[in-house]
């Protein structure tokens with residue numbers, strides 16, 4: 001440590017004051033402003049419903065939706081649990097599968113060459129369009145929902161982990177070589193850890209898609225879950241209930257995304273530094 | 277310690293072959309500090325990578341400690357321009373990386389890792405992650421990582437060039453101390469005349485296109501040298517001036533200036549080879 005790397009003592013309190021002021025402003029803009037936006041949107045929604053006297057079948061007022069939460073909160077929570085449960089099983093399978101295939105492919109260049117184009121082509125298929133086919137193959141059980149989730153969220157994990165395994169910076173590669181590291185040593189000590197932040201990019205995408213996959217499955221196969229509530233409530237013109245189910249579904253998506261982000265922050269505290 | 281004899285290296289580029297180095301003859305004694313200086317693109321990095329065994333030579337031979345270099349070796353350590361630390365490893369674990377790769381016994385070398393970190397003024401930072409350190413501190417960690425292999429030869433490719441001027445000087449002085457303490461043979465590539473004169477027992481000047489050895493200059497200034505006022509100003513000035521000239525004036529073996537620049541003139545460029553070079 002030296003004089004050169006340390007700020008002058010007189011500069012320190014000033015710098016600190018600047019930083020805490022910046023933190024308050026950052027909190028305001030990261031929490032305060034979005035909250036303001038949501039409140040404004042609710043007010044506009046409410047105002048529009050009241051002003052144009054829109055019939056509740058087309059668009060219920062925010063108050064009506066809030067009322068549904070009050071009256072049928074337990075039901076919604078219960079249904080959300082069904083959705084969450086299947087979605088997480090699907091996501092876990094997708095993550096494990098995508099990850100292991102990516103690792104396997106990174107061990108064999110010819111294998112990667114052979115199957116990677118296939119996976120990229122599959123990735124381009126709009127998975128939602130598979131729903132009717134899967135239904136024919138798998139019937140109406142929860143298996144259909146889980147396969148739907150797996151099919152939609154596996155490839156992002158696979159593709160981004162592969163990308164991460166190919167993204168080792170050249171200077172780290174050269175370092176491993178100059179240290180006479182074996183292929184396995186370079187793989188385990190450099191290449192694989194470097195791929196982890198990329199893998200999390202895939203996982204975050206996958207959890208978002210898993211919610212979509214599960215919702216699509218439930219819309220198609222309205223036995224249980226929030227998607228089926230939307231389908232059934234829509235059919236019986238209970239628009240407020242459908243809205244409430246959609247709100248819960250969205251909240252689920254947001255919370256799951258932040259959960260994955262949180263796991264990443266805990267496991268890879270260094271990752272944001274190299275990304276920035 | 278290092279014998280470079282008749283070494284050439286040609287790259288097969290997209291626009292034909294690029295002759296990066298031609299017929300380099302150079303020996304570095306055990307414990308010597310050789311600075312290598314030259315303009316951008318004259319093959320300094322290529323020379324280091326040939327000595328490190330990271331690149332094969334096109335012609336000639338490199339020997340380190342009597343053994344020809346064909347691939348990277350444990351007794352040759354490399355310090356790159358960027359610190360190349362593993363961002364998920366603590367400072368201590370980064371320094372211990374070579375020990376792990378070599379499958380040496382961890383316990384003994386951990387002690388030494390602490391000593392090395394202490395020597396470069398990083399005691400107390402062992403548990404930090406690289407992103408929590410300044411650029412200068414990161415480069416010092418990279419230096420410790422190279423030193424822990426107890427290399428016979430340490431090759432440094434512009435290790436301080438990404439740092440600000442003050443940190444550079446500080447690190448150069450520190451490297452000099454490390455060298456005086458451990459007597460490792462060091463080849464140190466730099467763009468900076470000041471650094472070359474501070475650090476080098478000798479300074480090898482390369483000239484560009486193709487890279488050749490222009491001259492090797494002995495720096496007879498007693499150590500420890502420093503950038504301050506008490507330095508041997510006259511000798512430093514003389515050395516610096518001479519290096520400056522060597523770097524600026526065109527190499528004698530090159531054709532005079534208004535000469536076609538397109539790469540068709542290879543035979544023309546070869547012609548004046550008989551003119552004596554400035555090499556001693």
Ligand SMILES: Nc1ncnc2c1ncn2[C@@H]1O[C@H](COP(=O)(O)OP(=O)(O)OP(=O)(O)O)[C@@H](O)[C@H]1O
Nearest residue numbers: 287288289294296315316317318319320321322323
């Ligand atoms: N892998 C490569 N393929 C093709 N040409 C290369 C390769 N590496 C280096 N060269 C060429 O060889 C010459 C010398 O390159 P080198 O990197 O050794 O120069 P340098 O002296 O280290 O330059 P700098 O001071 O900018 O780092 C350059 O003309 C460069 O274009």
Ligand SMILES: [Mg+2]
Nearest residue numbers: 320321322433
């Ligand atoms: Mg270079």
